[in-house]
Amino acid sequence: SQKIEQNSEALNIQEGKTATLTCNYTNYSPAYLQWYRQDPGRGPVFLLLIRENEKEKRKERLKVTFDTTLKQSLFHITASQPADSATYLCALERAGNNRKLIWGLGTSLAVNP
């Protein structure tokens, strides 16, 4: 069955450093990979989407890479700020039109001032 793994341990970093979060998947042929931010008690907020034929996508301080050989995506936040503290979720959509995302459990990020 399809499986997505994200760092289960919380990531603590110092303000100004780069945060790197990992999303690994198995038994899957993704067409799209998405990253979301979720704050406590709120719904996820879409951040970035990367397609299977793209290696990298950037948006302001955010960068996502997608390696279909390693079956891995990395999510980077450069010049991190305390306001970046949240849980970050990755989600995959399979090739084919089934409209279903497979979600990771998320990684909690804490940026310390």
Add this chain to the structure above:
Amino acid sequence: SQTIHQWPATLVQPVGSPLSLECTVEGTSNPNLYWYRQAAGRGLQLLFYSVGIGQISSEVPQNLSASRPQDRQFILSSKKLLLSDSGFYLCAWGGHYYGYTFGSGTRLTVV
């Protein structure tokens, strides 16, 4: 701009009582709509999705049901709640080309 409204924000219901959660979308037409549940320590679980009025696909067999009476309205229902129905319910719309937009969620506690 597109917005999604979901209510109520919190709900405490006794076991065996009915449930109705409503979600509406503004600023778009014929959206794909989704109901998710997020239990503590678990990932987002897709419950239902709809590609149009009256078209509902169920992902998880359970005592919940969904309906889409209007293009931008999506309703999650139950005739009799179970303790295991407790969780954080999220409505979403969107598609794989541009990500999904989630509502603010409903925290349901069945007691």
